[in-house]
Amino acid sequence: MKYTYNELIDFAVEAGRKSYSPYSQFRVGAALLTASGNVFTGCNIENRSYSPTVCAERVAIFKAVSESESDIIALAVVGLDCDYPLPPCGVCRQVLSEFSKNAVVIMAGRDTSVFKTATISDLLPFDALDDLKV
Numbered sequence: 001m002k003y004t005y006n007e008l009i010d011f012a013v014e015a016g017r018k019s020y021s022p023y024s025q026f027r028v029g030a031a032l033l034t035a036s037g038n039v040f041t042g043c044n045i046e047n048r049s050y051s052p053t054v055c056a057e058r059v060a061i062f063k064a065v066s067e068s069e070s071d072i073i074a075l076a077v078v079g080l081d082c083d084y085p086l087p088p089c090g091v092c093r094q095v096l097s098e099f100s101k102n103a104v105v106i107m108a109g110r111d112t113s114v115f116k117t118a119t120i121s122d123l124l125p126f127d128a129l130d131d132l133k134v
């Protein structure tokens with residue numbers, strides 16, 4: 001990999017500092033690495049109507065895919081205000097699984113020296129795409 005897990009976590013922290021989260025006060029950053037070696041980042045963006053809120057992971061994924069970079073090999077997510085390594089929500093797992101079965105998800109909280117890893121298949125087993133053979 002062009003970047004280490006720790007470097008991707010650092011990119012995610014930088015992105016999380018741009019979080020727009022006045023309602024939850026819960027800043028999240030994400031950084032993903034594509035097969036071509038590029039990094040795309042995202043932060044969570046909230047809304048006063050609540051439901052339009054988008055997680056950091058999906059912002060990063062949509063930025064990458066909209067630049068024709070959908071081969072995601074690793075995605076780091078950091079909850080800057082979180083006391084434990086933050087796992088992606090179900091919606092973000094679904095979106096990531098659309099583009100990669102093997103992506104490594106790297107999860108961290110405010111103490112970035114402690115992180116967990118899992119593949120998207122671990123986080124979202126029995127995905128319908130397995131049957132559709134897409």
Ligand code: THU
Pocket residue numbers: 021024026028043044045046053054055056057077086087088089092
């Ligand atoms: N959030 C993320 O950005 N990623 C996650 O993995 C969990 C939750 C955001 C959504 C919302 O802005 C805030 O964190 C509180 O749920």
